[in-house]
Amino acid sequence: MGFIRDRRNSSTNTSPCADLRTAYHNCFNRWYSDKFLKGHWDKEECVSEWDKYKDCLSKHIDDKNLSRFLEAEGLNRIPAASSK
Numbered sequence: 001m002g003f004i005r006d007r008r009n010s011s012t013n014t015s016p017c018a019d020l021r022t023a024y025h026n027c028f029n030r031w032y033s034d035k036f037l038k039g040h041w042d043k044e045e046c047v048s049e050w051d052k053y054k055d056c057l058s059k060h061i062d063d064k065n066l067s068r069f070l071e072a073e074g075l076n077r078i079p080a081a082s083s084k
Helices: 018-034 047-063 067-077
Strands: none
Touching: 018 047
16 A cells, blocks of 8 residues: 555645646646747746745745755756866
8 A cells, every 4th residue: 555646736835836837837837848849939938937946045045044954955967177
């Protein structure tokens, strides 16, 4: 036996950014299938949705004091500068 969570039911989703995430993903998927795959795209598509979602994530990451983990992780991923 196990717990199965229905991802389609937003009332069970406890993430404070869930609605913004859904809005961004819907916009991105619509842009990808309706425009990008047909060779037509605009760099400004879904920027508003992305900015709102990113701001929400940043706020909640800071609220839970998790930004230090992202900063440490980022430092580990920066490639060393190579001299030529």
